[in-house]
Amino acid sequence: MKQDSRLSGVLHVLLHMAQQPGPFTSETLARAMDTNPVVIRRIMAGLREIGYVRSEKGHGGGWTIACDLSKVTLRDIYAALGNPPLLAMGNRTESPGCLVEQAVNAALDQAFDDAEALLLARLGEVTLAMLGEDLRKRLGARKHQGMSAHRA
Amino acid sequence: MKQDSRLSGVLHVLLHMAQQPGPFTSETLARAMDTNPVVIRRIMAGLREIGYVRSEKGHGGGWTIACDLSKVTLRDIYAALGNPPLLAMGNRTESPGCLVEQAVNAALDQAFDDAEALLLARLGEVTLAMLGEDLRKRLGARKHQGMSAHRA
DNA sequence: TTTCATGTAACTTTATATGTTACATGATGA
DNA sequence: TCATCATGTAACATATAAAGTTACATGAAA
Numbered sequence: 001m002k003q004d005s006r007l008s009g010v011l012h013v014l015l016h017m018a019q020q021p022g023p024f025t026s027e028t029l030a031r032a033m034d035t036n037p038v039v040i041r042r043i044m045a046g047l048r049e050i051g052y053v054r055s056e057k058g059h060g061g062g063w064t065i066a067c068d069l070s071k072v073t074l075r076d077i078y079a080a081l082g083n084p085p086l087l088a089m090g091n092r093t094e095s096p097g098c099l100v101e102q103a104v105n106a107a108l109d110q111a112f113d114d115a116e117a118l119l120l121a122r123l124g125e126v127t128l129a130m131l132g133e134d135l136r137k138r139l140g141a142r143k144h145q146g147m148s149a150h151r152a
Numbered sequence: 153m154k155q156d157s158r159l160s161g162v163l164h165v166l167l168h169m170a171q172q173p174g175p176f177t178s179e180t181l182a183r184a185m186d187t188n189p190v191v192i193r194r195i196m197a198g199l200r201e202i203g204y205v206r207s208e209k210g211h212g213g214g215w216t217i218a219c220d221l222s223k224v225t226l227r228d229i230y231a232a233l234g235n236p237p238l239l240a241m242g243n244r245t246e247s248p249g250c251l252v253e254q255a256v257n258a259a260l261d262q263a264f265d266d267a268e269a270l271l272l273a274r275l276g277e278v279t280l281a282m283l284g285e286d287l288r289k290r291l292g293a294r295k296h297q298g299m300s301a302h303r304a
Numbered sequence: 305t306t307t308c309a310t311g312t313a314a315c316t317t318t319a320t321a322t323g324t325t326a327c328a329t330g331a332t333g334a
Numbered sequence: 335t336c337a338t339c340a341t342g343t344a345a346c347a348t349a350t351a352a353a354g355t356t357a358c359a360t361g362a363a364a
Contacts, residue, residue, distance in 0.1 A: 002319045002352055003242035011256045012244065019252075025309065033244075036354050041310065058362030061309045074259065086267075088237045090155035092164065092185075100171075103287040104163045107226065111274035115238075115267045122263035135255040154321055154350045177340065188323055193341065210331030213340050236321095 003088075006081050009033065010043045011074065011131065014053075018069060018132045023062035046080040070129035075120055077128075086116050155240075158233050161185065162195045163226065163283065166205075170221060170284050175214035198232040222281035227272055229280075238268050 013029050026037035026044075033040070044063060047053045054066045078084075089112070091105045165181050178189035178196075185192070196215060199205045204219045230236075241264070243257045 002350090003237065004240055004352065005242055005244040006352080007241055008244045008253075008256055008260060011260070012250075012253050015252045015256060027309080032250075037310090038312085038355070039353065041312085042353090045311085055310060056362075057308080057310050057360075059308055059364060061362070063310095074263070085155065085240045087271075088156055088240045089159055090157055092157040092160045098164075099290045100167045100287060101160075101164050103283055103290055104160055104167060106286065107278050107283055108160060108163070111226070111271055111278075114274055115271035118270050119239075119263055119267035122266055126259050126263075131255055131259055134258065135252060138251045138255055154319095156321065158321080179340080189341090190324070190343085191322065193343085194322090197342085207341060208331075209329075209339080209341050211333065211339055213331070215341095 004084050006043050006084065007074070007078055009035075009039075010047065010077060010081065011128075013040065013044065013063075014047075014065065014077070014128060015131055015135055017053075017063065017065050018128065019135075023056060023060070023064045025062040029063065043081070046082055047077065050076075050080045052077070052080060069132060070127050072128050073124045074126045074128075074131075075124035078120075078123055086119055087112055156236055158195050158236065159226070159230055161187075161191075162199065162229060162233065163280075165192065165196065165215075166199075166217065166229070166280060167283055167287055169205075169215065169217050170280065171287075175208060175212070175216045177214040181215065195233065198234055199229065202228075202232045204229070204232060219280075221284060222279050224280050225276045226278045226280075226283075227276035230272075230275055238271055239264055 012033060016029065016032055017024055026040040029040045030037040044053060044055070048055055052065070052067045052072060054064045056062065056064070089108075091101075091108060093101055094105075096102055096105065164185060168181065168184055169176055178192040181192045182189040196205060196207070200207055204217070204224060206216045206218045208214060208216070241260075243253075243260060245253055246257075248254055248257065
């Protein structure tokens, strides 16, 4: 399975936006992320629907953060993306008649469910504000070396 | 991402094999799994290399279990498959120069790593023998209803 | 009314699991 | 020896989903 990097991507966008007032055009954000404006709009669409960000058309338009960063967790952002699958593995058949497969599914599901629950719990523990705080620390550390946030 | 069902599949095969002496041809196993013999050979190849199963060519050939089912865990089987990715999500860039992305990766990696570790730990707690025991219970329960393991 | 920016559909590209065909290799049995 | 059976494996086909791209409609600002 090709890995899904939308959560990673949208967090990157939000964190960039949190560094300065905005608004930011999809074009600008796409350049910073080294991708395409349409990809930005796509991953931001879910966040707009829930109200975490706003978008405006026309001159001076673009994307703006519209939520309290200390109230929104990574899990909330994940949900805004539509709760895409977390695990790369799954059962061959979901409701098999074969008892052998039922036994296999039962064992695997226990492990899978536990792992999913833990992942969601961990994502729920981190707010966007905490991410921003961590970033500020990293920026401070690098400043002492005279470097910008965008060396790459 | 399309989900990987090889672990589910290979466990199904092993559990089927554990029910009777064997050997079993890929053809037979493929029919029971409703798939192709080559698929069976493919998912069994790793297990053969490690020595969990043996395969023989020619008349009377096929696959045989060659390990102590109470000593091999689902995690061992997973490893025999070559440790395929567990999570459907990942970071956009693995070693980014951008500090924003580094901060995002750090936060996500913590959650991802925890979830992976838990999943592997859970898989490590279940042996093939335990799976077989669970299956026997299910077979017993169904026998009281006069049904076979292959109703589907 | 021109320009800018988003919204979105449609298509292409890429990655990966799964399914299939074809054939080589080697073991068994007549 | 030789026909048959079964695995081993390469090569190709199909399916699914993410990511990238193009094209154009919509609507806001200058």
